[in-house]
Amino acid sequence: MSPKNRRVCQAILYEIGAVAIVTPILTFAFDAKVSSTLPLSVLMATIALIWNYLFNAIFERWEAKQTAKGRSWRRRIAHGIGFEGGLVLVLVPLTAYWLSISLLHAFIAEIGLLLTFFVYAIVFTWLFDKIFGLPVSAQEANK
Incomplete structure (x- = not known):
């Protein structure tokens, strides 16, 4: 799979899982209706989808320059x-506005989501690599 197609596939699959996770969490945590939290989840996923593609392109460019190849747990x-750190900058104000809550409450909610997604991102990427193989940037050079 080409690097571009790999990133697109990874980002789309990741965000489908994200919507499935975020919608019930937001619905429960804020005692909100799914009719409110589902569109927010989809908007958050769309933002994350764009960030996912951009971040992975940057990360893989950096990774290709590293002497140690592969994806250690430290690199993951x-x-x-x-x-996840990049998403905080955009999603906290969005969540505060959408749910009519303070930035502090949105930040606290985002911390909970970040902890969830920190684990999800690492596990998802590991599984994705197991199924689709490592990207070229993480592979040993052909000798």
Whole structure:
């Protein structure tokens, strides 16, 4: 699979899982209706989808320059921190506005989601790599 197709496939599959996870969490946590939380989840997933594609392109460019190849758990954790950290900057204000809550409450909610998605991102990426193989950036050079 080409690097571009791989990133698109990974991002779409990741966000489908994200909507399935976020919608019930937001519905329960804020005692809100699914008619409110589902569109928010889809909007959050759309933002995350764009960020996922961009972040993975940047990460893989960096990764290709590293002498150590493969994806260690340390590298996977760094990937998860970078990806989720970037989302906080956009999703906290969006959540606060959409649910009519303070930035502090949105940040606290986002921390809960981040913890969930930190684990989800690492496990998802590991499973994706197991099923589709490592990207070229993480493979050993042909000798």
